[in-house]
Amino acid sequence: MARRPANPISESMDDYLKAILVLGGSEGKKVTSTALARRLNVTPASITNMLQKLAASTPAMVQYERHHGVQLSSAGKKRALEVLRHHRLIETFLYEVLNYPIEEVHDEAERLEHFISERFEERIAAKLGHPKFDPHGHCIPALDGRMPKDSSMRLTDVRDEGTFIIDSISDIDARILKVLKVRGISPGVQLRVRDIYEDHGYAVSIGSSKKILQLSQADSAAIKIQPM
Numbered sequence: 001m002a003r004r005p006a007n008p009i010s011e012s013m014d015d016y017l018k019a020i021l022v023l024g025g026s027e028g029k030k031v032t033s034t035a036l037a038r039r040l041n042v043t044p045a046s047i048t049n050m051l052q053k054l055a056a057s058t059p060a061m062v063q064y065e066r067h068h069g070v071q072l073s074s075a076g077k078k079r080a081l082e083v084l085r086h087h088r089l090i091e092t093f094l095y096e097v098l099n100y101p102i103e104e105v106h107d108e109a110e111r112l113e114h115f116i117s118e119r120f121e122e123r124i125a126a127k128l129g130h131p132k133f134d135p136h137g138h139c140i141p142a143l144d145g146r147m148p149k150d151s152s153m154r155l156t157d158v159r160d161e162g163t164f165i166i167d168s169i170s171d172i173d174a175r176i177l178k179v180l181k182v183r184g185i186s187p188g189v190q191l192r193v194r195d196i197y198e199d200h201g202y203a204v205s206i207g208s209s210k211k212i213l214q215l216s217q218a219d220s221a222a223i224k225i226q227p228m
């Protein structure tokens with residue numbers, strides 16, 4: 001029996017599509033190469049290369065013009081949502097069923113997301129009771145690709161004292177996830193901004209505690225919040 005040809009969409013193409021989806025937000029804003037390079041930790045030259053490849057594929061996965069940023073096509077968006085659904089369901093499964101520490105689920109999901117079958121995905125979703133959010137607080141796209149509009153804001157956009165609910169924590173940096181977990185900073189928790197430092201770090205407190213926690217700029221940038 002002949003071997004099935006390799007999937008024309010490579011794992012690294014999937015990673016690009018997913019990054020463009022996440023960075024472009026629910027309105028599908030144009031994403032710059034610089035933002036992509038930072039997110040994917042690759043050089044600008046490889047970004048250009050891959051975006052040209054994605055734009056030239058049939059069907060085209062992105063609309064890309066050099067120096068003008070990149071946007072997903074409808075085929076690209078469909079694929080990206082599928083991979084993102086895999087990723088976030090796997091993270092939830094690892095966290096809730098297999099008891100992985102929160103800071104370890106992302107890397108494992110990055111590997112597994114490309115390989116699970118639709119059947120496996122369905123079984124995970126059913127086992128977890130069709131969750132709407134992953135353990136970082138991010139929305140899991142529905143099977144038909146629907147995803148509610150994200151109305152959260154970055155902690156680093158807050159300019160005054162105030163009380164918020166933590167919406168999500170970025171899953172990209174395991175070290176930051178661990179630092180925040182130890183301090184009780186996780187989705188659904190109430191967060192009070194007490195002060196903003198000159199270096200763009202934040203002084204916050206959690207729940208009804210009066211203890212001041214100092215967050216660096218990088219820690220703060222990983223946190224998204226909703227007004228109370």
Ligand SMILES: [Zn+2]
Pocket residue numbers: 087091105106107109171172
């Ligand atoms: Zn993740």
